[in-house]
Amino acid sequence: MSRVAEVPPAGVAEEAVDWKIKFYKFLQDFRDTSGNFKYRERVFRMAHMMQKSLVVDFSDIILYDRALARHIEEEPDQALEEFSSALAEYLRKEQPEYAEVAGRVYARIRQPPRVLKIRELTSDYIGKFVAIEGIVTRVTRVEAKLVKAHYVHITPEGALHEFDYPEQGEMGERIEKPVVCPVCGRTGRFELVLEKSKFLDWQKIVVQERPEEIPPGQIPRSIEVVLTGDLVDSARPGDRSLITGILRVMPTQAVQKASGRSVFSFYIEANHVDVQQKVLEEIEITREDEEKIRELAKDPWIREKIIASIAPSIYGYYDIKEAIALLLFGGVPKLMFDGTRIRGDIHVLLVGDPGTAKSQLLQ
Numbered sequence: 001m002s003r004v005a006e007v008p009p010a011g012v013a014e015e016a017v018d019w020k021i022k023f024y025k026f027l028q029d030f031r032d033t034s035g036n037f038k039y040r041e042r043v044f045r046m047a048h049m050m051q052k053s054l055v056v057d058f059s060d061i062i063l064y065d066r067a068l069a070r071h072i073e074e075e076p077d078q079a080l081e082e083f084s085s086a087l088a089e090y091l092r093k094e095q096p097e098y099a100e101v102a103g104r105v106y107a108r109i110r111q112p113p114r115v116l117k118i119r120e121l122t123s124d125y126i127g128k129f130v131a132i133e134g135i136v137t138r139v140t141r142v143e144a145k146l147v148k149a150h151y152v153h154i155t156p157e158g159a160l161h162e163f164d165y166p167e168q169g170e171m172g173e174r175i176e177k178p179v180v181c182p183v184c185g186r187t188g189r190f191e192l193v194l195e196k197s198k199f200l201d202w203q204k205i206v207v208q209e210r211p212e213e214i215p216p217g218q219i220p221r222s223i224e225v226v227l228t229g230d231l232v233d234s235a236r237p238g239d240r241s242l243i244t245g246i247l248r249v250m251p252t253q254a255v256q257k258a259s260g261r262s263v264f265s266f267y268i269e270a271n272h273v274d275v276q277q278k279v280l281e282e283i284e285i286t287r288e289d290e291e292k293i294r295e296l297a298k299d300p301w302i303r304e305k306i307i308a309s310i311a312p313s314i315y316g317y318y319d320i321k322e323a324i325a326l327l328l329f330g331g332v333p334k335l336m337f338d339g340t341r342i343r344g345d346i347h348v349l350l351v352g353d354p355g356t357a358k359s360q361l362l363q
Contacts, residue, residue, distance in 0.1 A: 020082045022065060023068070023086035024086040026068065028090065030064050039056070043087075043091065044094075047095035053105065053106045053107070054105070056083075056107055057110060058109050058113065073128060077246065080246075084104075086107075087105050087107050088104075088105050091105065108271055108272040109244050110244060115132065118134055118207070118209040119221050127246065129246060131243065131245075132242075133210065133241070134207040134241065135209075135238065136205050136236060136241055137206050137207070137208045137222060138206040138237060139204075139205045139236060140205070142233065144199040144200070145171075145200045145202035146197055146198075147199065147200045148164050148198035149192055150165075150197045151164075151190045161183035167182065178190055201228060202226070203232040205225050206222050206223070207222060208220050209222070214359070223266055224268070225243055225267065225269075225270050226268070226269050227273065239275045242276055243268060243272070245270040245272070247267075247268055249265065249266060250267055251263075251265075252264065311357070311361050314357050320361060321361070323348050324362070327347070330345055331344040331345070331346055
């Protein structure tokens with residue numbers, strides 16, 4: 001993302017800034033162009049609809065305080081935690097009844113000033129707040145991630161000391177075991193009690209760069225994105241999505257097998273997912289739409305009209321446009337007498353010389 005260039009006033013150390021108070025004041029004081037308290041209203045709707053997240057426009061943060069925007073870009077782990085903490089405190093003051101039952105709440109940042117291409121993600125952005133746009137190609141099932149473990153320390157005398165671990169923050173990617181008991185300060189046997197531990201919904205998706213972003217002769221690149229909490233199931237395969245989050249690294253399978261290697265792969269820990277174009281199944285067809293479709297179906301020239309409506313600015317390629325039209329409509333799955341199922345989905349592969357409008361046709 002683009003870097004905000006403003007620096008703190010002379011004589012003021014950046015470490016001395018209370019960012020949580022700045023985020024709190026942003027929620028309380030920010031006004032839109034009409035003079036309305038934009039985020040006071042959004043927080044009210046959030047509580048009324050029993051939502052876990054407040055969506056914040058990054059452009060509003062830049063307008064309010066450019067140093068605050070830079071803090072999010074450069075130190076997103078700390079900044080997002082401070083923002084979420086400020087949101088929770090604001091809810092306790094303005095919506096106390098909801099705050100009691102809401103549990104943990106999240107600040108979600110959207111509309112970044114710059115969206116990176118997937119192939120532009122480099123090691124310079126590790127640990128930074130980034131935004132990418134692409135097409136979701138794969139979605140895993142929702143699983144439970146351990147974030148706060150509940151342990152029982154069994155002392156030599158037979159006493160049981162129960163405690164949560166880690167005491168501050170959340171569990172990382174691997175299960176962490178305590179070295180000593182925080183109750184008695186001794187080592188010993190620690191047993192994990194899953195029933196009393198805290199879990200968070202967890203899901204992984206794969207996002208591939210858009211066809212128009214792929215250089216000629218190159219294969220499309222993709223990146224894994226981790227969704228947690230209320231972000232799970234927010235995107236499906238085929239969705240064109242804009243994702244903001246923190247760029248992180250994890251060991252590749254080769255590194256895990258050979259401990260001497262030092263190669264890691266990128267992934268994004270998502271903060272917000274904005275589905276800009278959903279797959280066909282998500283489109284709601286009204287009764288009026290259905291009547292129009294049936295009326296169009298009676299037109300004897302409807303086949304030619306549909307083909308002509310695909311990339312009308314590109315001359316010719318009638319057969320290719322017809323194949324794409326068939327791809328859009330799909331077929332009907334068939335079940336053969338021997339139990340074999342023939343899928344109804346149609347796949348199209350366009351092969352041709354560079355500059356023959358293949359990507360434009362598929363858009």
